[in-house]
Amino acid sequence: MMRKKAILSSWLWLAAALVLSACGSGYSLRGGVIEPPKFAPDFTLTDQNGRAFRLSDQRGKIVLIFFGYSACPNVCPVSVAQMAAARRELLQEANDVQxxxxxxxxxxxxxxxxxxxxxxxxxxxLGLRGSDDELQSVMKAYGVTAVRKEEPNSALGYSIDHSAFIYVIDRTGRLREIMPYGLQVDDLVNDVRFYVHEKG
Amino acid sequence: MIGRVWFLWVVVGLWALAGCSASANSGASASAGPIQVSNAWMRPAVGMEEAQPDAMATPVGASAALMASAANDVAYMTLRNTGQTPDRLVGARSEAANAVELHIEEQKGDMMQMRPVDGIAVPAYGEVKLEPGGFHLMLIGLKRDLKVGDKVTIKIQFERAGEVEIQAEVRAQ
Structure with a gap:
């Protein structure tokens, strides 16, 4: 029922977006849009292959960033899987997304x-990591909250309470959206497609 | 005469085949006493690696065991109690992981949290769903990679009904 509703509403949104774009007044974005956009804080970390990753080297691509940890049970794998599913659905535009x-x-x-x-x-x-200091400064710049909780009764040893947003950065390196957890893949596809085709 | 015997063998063979496929399908749900467990599923995940020296220094005190324990997965399922007495899920184990714990995931404002719990109550004539955003089984220290379509055997322990062996299916989402 919910799903049917969601599908219906996404069609309505699409229809609304088409009508609006026909009127020349724009497209309907679903994430938390940052207005006016500001440049995403630059950083350099190390990827899973040992190579340096510098955000400003990604100009020309839409970059989706999620901060999380691999022992995280649900929110992290769901968010990263949604980013991956969105990229797959974008087909020929997929190469414009990192x-x-x-x-x-x-x-x-x-x-x-x-x-x-x-x-x-x-x-x-890409999966990035760095020293504690490097990560702390990136997290601070992006407003990421993470609090370590000791779990003496768990084989995990500790867990991490954390914020869970997807950050959307456009081709020119500007931070355009901070998407809350709980949006659907088609919301992500909708918004990323807008930034892929955006002029200038 | 020979034709008849041949026919009999075919019948026996078909009957045996039918028996095989029936037992192969029986993993979808399981029960013990009044407790029924259904729709058990997990996500794809990678198993543990050998703890190896990393290019980047690991903080002092991070043992090899801790590093290895980062290979985890979550199992979700529906627990139904058809009886008149409340029961509680109190533990779990699996050949696929070093430890299986009962956890709850909660959202507090913008913050996501995960905590171990002692047990999960299954009310009389009631149902509790272990699902994303709530209760789950945490499989810690996976011993192998889990791919879509794989089945994972988990034994879950109830206070009253005892142990139930279930098969969790690895699904894309």
């Missing part, structure tokens, strides 16, 4: 662990 996962748990998410973790989602996605 998916990025930044670990907030470098202690457990070693480089080789990230390599294996990322392989579940999309072969083009």
């Amino acid at each position: 998916g990025v996962f930044v670990t907030i748990d470098p202690e457990r998410d070693s480089q080789s662990r990230l390599q294996r973790y990322m392989s579940v989602f999309d072969p083009t996605f």
Whole structure:
């Protein structure tokens, strides 16, 4: 029932978007749009293959960033899987999209662990890590909250309470959206497609 | 005469085949006493690696066991109690993981949290769903990769009904 409703509403949105674009007044975006957009804070971290990743080197691509950790049960794999599904649905526009996962748990998410973790989602996605200091400054710049909770009664040892947004950065390096957890893949596809085809 | 014997063998063979496929399908749900477990599923995941020296220094105190334990997965399912006495899910184990724990996931404002719980109540004549955003089984230290279509055997322990062996299917989402 919910799903039918969601499908129906997505068609309505699409119809509304078409009508609006025909009137020349634009497209309907579904994430948390940042107005006016500002440049996404630049950073350099290391990807799962040991290569340096600098955000500003990605100009020309739409970059989707999620901050999480591989021991996270649901929210992290769902968010990264949604980014991967959106990229698949974009078909010919897929090469314009770079998916990025930044670990907030470098202690457990070693480089080789990230390599294996990322392989579940999309072969083009990058899993980034860095020293505690490097990660702290990136998280601060993006307003990511992460609080370590000791779990003496769990084999995990600890868990991490964390915020769970998908950050959308356009071709020119501007942060355009901070998407809340709970949006659907077609919302992501809708918005990313807008930025892919955006002029200037 | 020979034709008749041949026919009999074919009948026996078909009957045996039918028996095989019936038992292969029986993993969809399981029960113990009044407790029924259905729709058990997990997501694809990668198993543990050998803990190996990393290019980036690992903080002091992070043991090999902790690094290895980052290979985890979650199992969801529906628990139904057809009896008049409340029961509780109190534990679980699986050949596929070093440990299986009962956890709850909660959203507090913008923050996502995960906590272990002692048990999950299954009310009399009631149902509880282990599903995304709520209760789940956490499989910690996966011993192998889990791919779509794989089946994972998990034994879950109830306070009253005892142990139920279930098959969780690995699904894309």
